[in-house]
Amino acid sequence: MEKTKQALKDKDLQYIIGNLLRWGVWSSMTIAIIGGIIYLSRHGHETVYYPKFEEQDRSMLTILGDMFRGLADGHGRALIMLGIILLFATPVMRVIFSLIGFAVEKDRMYVVITLIVLLIIFVSVRGGLG
Amino acid sequence: MTVLVFTLILFVGxxxxxxxxxxTGLGGGVVIIPLLSVFLGIDIHYAIGAALVSVIATSSGSAAAYVREGITNMRIGMFLxxxxxxxxxxxxxxxxxxxxHFIAVLFGCILIFSAMNSLRKKAVHVLPESSPLAKKLKLYGSYPTASGVVHYGTKNVAGGFVMMIVAGVLSGLLGIGSGALKVIAMDNIMRIPFKVSTTTSNFMMGVTATASAVVYLQRGYVQPGICMPVVIGVLLGALTGSRxxxxxxxxxxxxxxxxxxxxxxxxMIYNGITGKI
Structure with a gap:
C-alpha cells in the first residue's frame, strides 16, 4: 500500500516537473525572440563588433540591475538577457520543486541530497567563491 | 558585416x-563551439558561453517529455x-x-572521443539486484517498455559518482553537456539500463550547465547578441533532429x-597548437 502511494506521488511530481521544464523553455525563448527582433530592428544595419574577450567580474545583482534598467529603457538586448535568466531559472526551479516533492513524500535522505545541490548552485551564483 | 547578416549566419550555423x-546524439553544444570558433572566428569564450545556454535549452526541452513518460530516474539524477x-x-x-589554446586542444580531444563513442553499439542490460550502497541510496527504479514495466538496480555507486565529477568539470570547462561521459558513468559503470541512462543524463544537464553558466555570466562570457540566434537555432535544429x-x-x-x-x-586541435585560437 505504502509503495503504490509513493509511486502515485512520484507520477504527480513527474507531471509537474515535465510541464515546468516545457513552460520554462518556451517562455524564455519567446522573450528572447521578441528581444532579438527589437535588437535587430534597432542595430541590424550596424557593423558587427566583438572585441577580444575581456574578463569581467560582475555580481549577479549588478547584472540583474543593469538588465532591469535596460528593460525600462526598452533595450532589446536587456529583453534577451531576461530570456536567458529565465532559462537559467528553469532547472533551478526544477530542483526546488523536487525538494518540495521529496518533502511531501517524507523522504528525508533526498531532501538533504536536494538541499546540497541547491547549496552548490548558490555558491556558483555567488561567483564560485572567487 | 552588419549585425543582421552576422545574426542570420549564426542562426543557420x-x-x-x-x-x-x-x-548523432552528441548534443548541440559540442558541435556549435568549433563551428563558431573555427569557421566564424568568434572568441572561444563567447562560443562557450552561448553553447552553455543552448545546452540548458535543449536538455530542459527534451527532458520535459522523458520525465512525463516516467523513463527518467529523478532520484539517481538528483544524487549524481x-x-x-x-x-x-x-x-x-x-x-x-x-x-x-589549452581549452581548444582539450575540446578537440573530447570531441573526437565523443564522436567515436556515438558509433559504439549499445548493449542492453538490466541489473536485477542493487548493491548494498545503491539500495541504501534508493538508486533503483522501473521504466515502461513495449513488453511491460522493467525493474532495475544499480551498482558501483562510488565509481559512477567520481566519473560524474569528471563529466561536470569538462562540462563547466568546455561549455558542453558531456552526455557521452555521463552515459558512460551510468550505463557502463553503474549498470543502469541504456534508455534510463540517456534520459537521466539529459535531465541532469540543465542543472549542471546552469551551475557553470552563472559563473560564465558573471565573467562576461554570455553575450545576448550571440546567444539569441545560437540558442534559438540549436533548439529548432534539435527539434527537427528528434522528428x-x-x-x-x-x-x-x-x-x-x-x-x-x-x-x-x-x-581545432591544430589551431590550438599553432596558437591561432
Whole structure:
C-alpha cells in the first residue's frame, strides 16, 4: 500500500516537473525572440563588433540591475538577457520543486541530497567563491 | 558585416549544429563551439558561453517529455547532480584561468572521443539486484517498455559518482553537456539500463550547465547578441533532429557526421597548437 502511494506521488511530481521544464523553455525563448527582433530592428544595419574577450567580474545583482534598467529603457538586448535568466531559472526551479516533492513524500535522505545541490548552485551564483 | 547578416549566419550555423547534435546524439553544444570558433572566428569564450545556454535549452526541452513518460530516474539524477554541479563550478573557475589554446586542444580531444563513442553499439542490460550502497541510496527504479514495466538496480555507486565529477568539470570547462561521459558513468559503470541512462543524463544537464553558466555570466562570457540566434537555432535544429529520429534511424548519416566532426576537432586541435585560437 505504502509503495503504490509513493509511486502515485512520484507520477504527480513527474507531471509537474515535465510541464515546468516545457513552460520554462518556451517562455524564455519567446522573450528572447521578441528581444532579438527589437535588437535587430534597432542595430541590424550596424557593423558587427566583438572585441577580444575581456574578463569581467560582475555580481549577479549588478547584472540583474543593469538588465532591469535596460528593460525600462526598452533595450532589446536587456529583453534577451531576461530570456536567458529565465532559462537559467528553469532547472533551478526544477530542483526546488523536487525538494518540495521529496518533502511531501517524507523522504528525508533526498531532501538533504536536494538541499546540497541547491547549496552548490548558490555558491556558483555567488561567483564560485572567487 | 552588419549585425543582421552576422545574426542570420549564426542562426543557420546553430540550426545545423542542433540538427547534427541531435542526429548523432552528441548534443548541440559540442558541435556549435568549433563551428563558431573555427569557421566564424568568434572568441572561444563567447562560443562557450552561448553553447552553455543552448545546452540548458535543449536538455530542459527534451527532458520535459522523458520525465512525463516516467523513463527518467529523478532520484539517481538528483544524487549524481551533487557530483556534476561540484565539477561544473570547478570547471568554470578553471576555464577563467586556463589558456585558450589549452581549452581548444582539450575540446578537440573530447570531441573526437565523443564522436567515436556515438558509433559504439549499445548493449542492453538490466541489473536485477542493487548493491548494498545503491539500495541504501534508493538508486533503483522501473521504466515502461513495449513488453511491460522493467525493474532495475544499480551498482558501483562510488565509481559512477567520481566519473560524474569528471563529466561536470569538462562540462563547466568546455561549455558542453558531456552526455557521452555521463552515459558512460551510468550505463557502463553503474549498470543502469541504456534508455534510463540517456534520459537521466539529459535531465541532469540543465542543472549542471546552469551551475557553470552563472559563473560564465558573471565573467562576461554570455553575450545576448550571440546567444539569441545560437540558442534559438540549436533548439529548432534539435527539434527537427528528434522528428527525423522518430521516423528513421539514420546509421549511415551518423557515420558521416562522426567523420565530419572528427575533422572539425582535428582543425581545432591544430589551431590550438599553432596558437591561432
Amino acid at each position: 546553430a540550426y545545423a549544429a542542433g540538427l547534427i547534435g541531435s542526429l 547532480e551533487i557530483a556534476t554541479t561540484i565539477g561544473a563550478v570547478v570547471g568554470a573557475l578553471v576555464a577563467t584561468i586556463a589558456p585558450t 527525423i529520429l522518430i521516423r528513421s534511424s539514420p546509421e549511415k548519416l551518423k557515420v558521416f557526421f562522426a567523420i565530419v566532426i572528427t575533422l572539425l576537432a582535428l582543425q
